[in-house]
Amino acid sequence: MTFVLVFLGSGIGGALRHGVNTLAERFGWTSFPVSTLTVNLVGSFLIGMVAETFAQKAQLPANLRLFLATGLIGGFTTFSAFALDVVTLWERGRGPVAVTYVVVSVLVGVVALLVGMALVKALLKT
Numbered sequence: 543m544t545f546v547l548v549f550l551g552s553g554i555g556g557a558l559r560h561g562v563n564t565l566a567e568r569f570g571w572t573s574f575p576v577s578t579l580t581v582n583l584v585g586s587f588l589i590g591m592v593a594e595t596f597a598q599k600a601q602l603p604a605n606l607r608l609f610l611a612t613g614l615i616g617g618f619t620t621f622s623a624f625a626l627d628v629v630t631l632w633e634r635g636r637g638p639v640a641v642t643y644v645v646v647s648v649l650v651g652v653v654a655l656l657v658g659m660a661l662v663k664a665l666l667k668t
Contacts, residue, residue: 547605551613559618574639575627578620579647585619586651590658598666 559581566577592610596602624647631640 544605544608547609548613548616551609551615552617555614555617555619559620575624575631575643578623578627579643582619582621582624582647583650583654585615587654587658588618589615590655591662593655594659594662595666598662 559577562581563577566572566580571577589611592607592615596607628640628644631637631643
């Protein structure tokens with residue numbers, strides 16, 4: 543049953559990621575990997591929320607965490623696309639943009655995770 547939960551969650555997450563990619567293309571945001579940055583930062587925020595929710599509410603079903611964290615958020619975010627984007631930017635002679643992308647992705651990703659955790663802590667205190 544757990545494999546089915548991960549399968550379903552990752553399918554939904556992957557479809558959502560494709561939607562973000564499609565929107566980025568529609569708006570013409572193709573010179574910088576906006577869609578990958580967006581899904582990874584939003585995913586960092588969401589996984590922070592999920593992690594803190596389960597830390598605060600231990601009685602929640604483990605299968606729900608598996609569906610949300612491993613499935614949905616894991617399917618939504620993508621490290622491999624991030625790595626490919628960095629190399630592509632570098633190979634196209636856009637080294638400073640590639641380095642900026644790495645720094646922004648990592649630092650803002652960690653901040654987004656912390657903000658997600660802080661939000662859940664604040665919401666659960668009420």
